[in-house]
Amino acid sequence: MVETSAALEPADRAREADAPHSLVVRFGADKPLKLDAGVDLSPFQIAYQTYGTLNPERSNAVLVCHALTGDQHVASIHPVTQKPGWWETMVGAGRPIDTERYFIICANVIGGCMGSSGPASINPKTGKPWGLDFPVITVRDMVRAQAMLLDHLGIGTLFAVAGGSLGGMQVLQWAVSYPQRVFAALPIAAATRHSAQNIAFHEVGRQAVMADPDWRQGRYFAEGTNPRRGLAVARMGAHITYLSDAALHRKFGRRFQDRDNPTFSFDADFQVESYLRHQGITFVERFDANSYLYLTRAMDYFDIGADFDGVLANAFKDTPTRFCVISFTSDWLFPTSDSRAIVHALNAGRARVSFAEIATDKGHDAFLLDEPELFAIVRGFLEGAAKARGFEVTHR
Amino acid sequence: MLKRLKQDLTMAEAARLPGGARVDLLLVAEMVERGARVLDVGCGDGELLRLLAETRGVDGRGIELSREGVNEGVAKGLAVIQGDADTDLADYPDDAFDYVILSQTLQATRQPRVVLEHMLRIGRHAIVSFPNFGHWRIRLQVGIAGHMPQTDNLPYSWWDTPNIHFCTIRDFRHLCDVAGARIERAVALNAWGRALRFNAPWWFWNLMGEQAVFLLSRQDGRAG
Numbered sequence: 001m002v003e004t005s006a007a008l009e010p011a012d013r014a015r016e017a018d019a020p021h022s023l024v025v026r027f028g029a030d031k032p033l034k035l036d037a038g039v040d041l042s043p044f045q046i047a048y049q050t051y052g053t054l055n056p057e058r059s060n061a062v063l064v065c066h067a068l069t070g071d072q073h074v075a076s077i078h079p080v081t082q083k084p085g086w087w088e089t090m091v092g093a094g095r096p097i098d099t100e101r102y103f104i105i106c107a108n109v110i111g112g113c114m115g116s117s118g119p120a121s122i123n124p125k126t127g128k129p130w131g132l133d134f135p136v137i138t139v140r141d142m143v144r145a146q147a148m149l150l151d152h153l154g155i156g157t158l159f160a161v162a163g164g165s166l167g168g169m170q171v172l173q174w175a176v177s178y179p180q181r182v183f184a185a186l187p188i189a190a191a192t193r194h195s196a197q198n199i200a201f202h203e204v205g206r207q208a209v210m211a212d213p214d215w216r217q218g219r220y221f222a223e224g225t226n227p228r229r230g231l232a233v234a235r236m237g238a239h240i241t242y243l244s245d246a247a248l249h250r251k252f253g254r255r256f257q258d259r260d261n262p263t264f265s266f267d268a269d270f271q272v273e274s275y276l277r278h279q280g281i282t283f284v285e286r287f288d289a290n291s292y293l294y295l296t297r298a299m300d301y302f303d304i305g306a307d308f309d310g311v312l313a314n315a316f317k318d319t320p321t322r323f324c325v326i327s328f329t330s331d332w333l334f335p336t337s338d339s340r341a342i343v344h345a346l347n348a349g350r351a352r353v354s355f356a357e358i359a360t361d362k363g364h365d366a367f368l369l370d371e372p373e374l375f376a377i378v379r380g381f382l383e384g385a386a387k388a389r390g391f392e393v394t395h396r
Numbered sequence: 397m398l399k400r401l402k403q404d405l406t407m408a409e410a411a412r413l414p415g416g417a418r419v420d421l422l423l424v425a426e427m428v429e430r431g432a433r434v435l436d437v438g439c440g441d442g443e444l445l446r447l448l449a450e451t452r453g454v455d456g457r458g459i460e461l462s463r464e465g466v467n468e469g470v471a472k473g474l475a476v477i478q479g480d481a482d483t484d485l486a487d488y489p490d491d492a493f494d495y496v497i498l499s500q501t502l503q504a505t506r507q508p509r510v511v512l513e514h515m516l517r518i519g520r521h522a523i524v525s526f527p528n529f530g531h532w533r534i535r536l537q538v539g540i541a542g543h544m545p546q547t548d549n550l551p552y553s554w555w556d557t558p559n560i561h562f563c564t565i566r567d568f569r570h571l572c573d574v575a576g577a578r579i580e581r582a583v584a585l586n587a588w589g590r591a592l593r594f595n596a597p598w599w600f601w602n603l604m605g606e607q608a609v610f611l612l613s614r615q616d617g618r619a620g
Contacts, residue, residue, distance in 0.1 A: 324470065325477075343477055344487045352455070354470040355477035357463055376471040384473020 017129075017288065018122055020047040020108070020115025021079035022072050025152050033110065033145050036138040043124060046149045047115025048072050048107035051091065052099035054155070059389065061155045062097055063146065064106040065163030065170035067368075068238075068295050069287055071114040074106040075099070080286045089370055096379040097162065101391070105153070109170075110145045111137040111295050113288035119218070120288040131290060132218035139166070139302045143173045147181070159389060160382060162186035164367035165334065166295070169302050172342065175321045176304055184385040186378060188326045188367045191338035192312055192345065193303035198333060201241055202296040205234030209289045218290050231289040232280030239279045244330040244363035248272060305345075312341070316349035322388070323353040324381040326367075326374065333364040354381060419589035420525050420607055421447055424499060427523055427581065427611045428452050432494035435459070435519065437481045437511075438501030442469035445476070457493075459484060482506045485514035493519040500607075502526045502568075503559040512575045516614050522577065525609040528584065530564030530602040549606070565602045572612060581611040 024047045027033065032042035049072040054061060064074050064087065071078070075085040075092050091097045091104055108116035111134070119134040126133075150158070161174045161182050168190020175185045194202075209215055212230025216223045240248075252272040256262070259269065268274040305312035323346055327339035336357050346353040358373045360366045367374065421444045428434060431453050436445050439458030442465075448454040458476040460466045469476035477484075481498070482505050496519030498511065503526055505511045515522040527550055528534075537545040544554040552559065563571070565584060572579055584592045584605025592601055601608070 322475065343479075344484075347477075347484075347487045348489055350489065350492050352457065352475045353477060354475045355479075356467045356470045357478055358467070359463065373467055377467060380471035380473050387473065 016080060016115060017113050017118065017120035018115075020072075022047050022049050022108075022115055024048070024115055025149060027148060027152075031148065033141065033148065035135050035141050037135045039135050041110070041117060041135060044110070044117035044145070045115070045121075046107050046110070046117075046145055048105060048149060049074065049076060050106075051075055051104040052102050054103040054153075058155055059157065059159060060102050060391065061150075061153075061158050062102040062104045062160045062162065063150070063158050063174070064091060064097065064104055065146075065161065065167035065174075066106060066109065067163070067165040067167045068299065069235075069283065069292075070167070071112065072106045072108045073114075074104065078286070081282070086368065089368075090375065090378065096375045096382065097160075101386070102159065105149075105155075107146055107149055109142045109166075109295065109298075111142070111291060111298060113291040116145070118288070119290035119294055120221070129221040131221070134290070134294065136297055137294060138298050139169050139173050140177065142298065143170055143177055146170070146174075147178060150181070157181050157183060159391075160184040160186060160385065162188070162378070163190075164188040165190060165364065166299055168334075169299065172304060173302075175319060175323070176307075176315045179319045179321055182321045183389055184382070185321050185323045186326070186381065187323070187339075187342065188374075189328060189331050189334045189339075189364055190325075190342070191334050192305055192315075192342055194299050194301075195338070198241075199300045201238065201333075202300055205238055206293050206296060208233040208237065209292060212289075215289060218293075220289070226284075227289045228284045231284050231287065231292060232277075234292060235283040235287075236276045236280045239276060241333045242363055242365040244332065244361055246330060246361040247363055250361065251275075312345040313348035316346050316351050319346075319349055319351045321351065322385055323351055324377070325353060325355040326377060327355075327357045328362070328364070328366040328371075329357060329359045330361045331364040331366065418443070420585060420609060421499065423583055423585070423591070423609050424497060424523050424525060425451055427609070428454060428495050428497075431455070433492070435488070435493045435496045437485070437496060437498045437515070438504070439465070439469065439474075439476060439499075441465050442472055442474040442476055444497065444499055445469070445474050446472065449474075481511050485511065485518060488514075488518045490517055491520060495519050495521045495523055497523045499523075499525050500527065503562050505561060508561050508563075509571060509575055512571060512577065512612075516575065516577055516612065520613065521580070522612040523609065524568070524612065525607060526563065526568065527607050528565050528602065528605045529562040530566060531606050532603050533587075533606075535603075565605055565608045566598065568608065568610065569598070572610070576615040577612040578615045579610060580613055582608060584608045 026045040028043050032040035033044050070086050073085050074087045093100050108114040111118045113120040119130045123130040161171045163171050168187035171185050171187040175182050209230040212227035214225035215227035255271045257271045257274040262269050304315050308314040325339050325342050327336040343355045356377050434454045434456045436458045439460050445456040445458050448456050459479040466476050466478040496515040534545040584601040585607050587606045
């Protein structure tokens with residue numbers, strides 16, 4: 001993990017953090033973001049992308065919530081990596097979340113590093129990057145900020161909110177915080193609380209970042225360093241949790257990388273090692289180490305039931321929102337049992353809920369991959385919801 | 397001789413109307429008030445839920461054990477969840493639905509009595525349809541031919557059948573008594589999917605009815 005990449009320096013990311021290649025809305029001192037930590041974030045900004053057209057009734061808006069390391073570039077070229085959007089299989093013309101029917105919004109989460117206020121952004125009080133002075137944020141804060149974005153866009157009710165993993169947590173929080181503003185909710189590979197095991201994995205990742213001497217107590221921008229190795233190790237560890245034993249075996253087995261025999265050294269002899277190192281290196285190019293700390297922390301703090309005295313069903317009592325909960329058989333990070341707990345609570349709250357478990361060996365990441373059954377279910381659920389909402393349903 | 401008997405047993409096709417809907421499902425649908433809140437336990441691919449939505453305008457939900465059935469239903473836009481009648485009904489609050497339907501599933505549950513009691517708790521009404529094990533053909537197969545019955549409607553061998561709790565119409569009436577269910581309406585269908593004469597005695601239904609549909613409510617009078 002000592003290889004370095006010539007591609008992008010912290011300065012490139014820093015620019016993206018303040019002046020993103022996307023739409024951005026700035027909220028002034030009159031509109032502070034009230035954080036769960038008990039402080040106001042003000043001024044602050046939200047970077048977002050939109051796709052499709054808002055109808056005259058303003059009733060066809062779909063909010064897509066991104067996962068831990070995602071961003072607002074759902075279905076457009078990523079300005080830093082130049083790669084296609086992270087959910088182009090799901091969002092686009094003729095896709096299940098159809099840009100020809102819906103107005104799709106995706107905002108970078110608060111605490112992120114792609115243009116919404118976060119630790120890599122400039123602290124207006126000091127003129128320097130926030131670093132660890134940025135307040136700790138929660139999933140509820142992310143959703144609160146998104147609601148302010150929707151107010152700004154003049155959108156009262158969302159036709160749907162959809163997302164996987166941390167995105168799915170935001171979907172659930174939306175339904176709890178603003179039930180009247182969410183017609184349909186699609187939490188995918190999500191949970192109503194982060195498990196002890198998942199907090200443990202996150203802690204390992206954060207410790208890897210903070211153990212890197214280049215982290216400099218979070219002040220690496222000022223000191224001209226970048227905790228590349230720490231963040232790459234964090235990503236490597238996390239990446240394993242997004243896959244499955246079966247998927248790793250199918251893709252790599254015990255095969256050697258560009259060699260026929262072991263080198264009797266600590267080079268990346270195995271394909272799986274080489275793959276993980278690549279994942280680590282490419283991640284560091286596009287992501288801010290402090291953002292990684294903040295966003296993993298937000299996930300750790302997530303526990304909807306705790307906000308309702310431990311009775312999860314009360315969170316969804318008589319909710320008007322219709323839900324489609326989806327899990328994957330090989331996802332051991334957010335296993336089906338987590339989704340089933342959501343469904344039980346929704347049933348107890350008399351919600352209208354669909355729940356499908358999709359058979360795949362691709363693990364947690366399956367929600368981002370080519371899973372025809374996932375697409376069919378999302379499409380069918382949205383079409384049913386559109387019919388109930390009174391949209392014209394077009395059959396292809 | 398046995399072969400002829402088996403051919404004779406064909407009812408599945410006769411019980412499907414030209415439009416394609418199953419007679420027993422139409423009968424169930426007819427028992428449901430318009431616009432009601434309905435839970436279909438063991439909903440398969442959602443055929444009944446669809447029928448209810450289209451013909452009765454109900455707000456329908458479904459539970460289905462098989463992943464394929466669920467995913468097919470959800471992709472059709474139905475509110476279906478993967479779940480088990482024996483374990484998952486406990487999560488639902490009292491009086492959450494106007495009707496809880498158990499269509500051709502009772503015989504596959506591990507605890508039919510517990511399931512029925514939950515149905516009566518969750519719903520103001522329960523509708524149960526089941527194959528009648530007292531039908532003369534089945535009696536013939538067990539009593540004369542001396543083997544476990546197999547029909548087009550119940551095609552499984554005894555060793556791989558999901559149906560572990562068969563009952564007769566008479567047996568089901570006994571369960572209703574034990575579980576505190578009031579029988580509001582009962583219909584038996586013959587092999588051709590026609591309802592038997594309304595005024596026929598129970599023993600006749602139990603012998604001639606190939607399947608039965610019961611509309612139930614709670615005996616304590618809490619039902620609306």
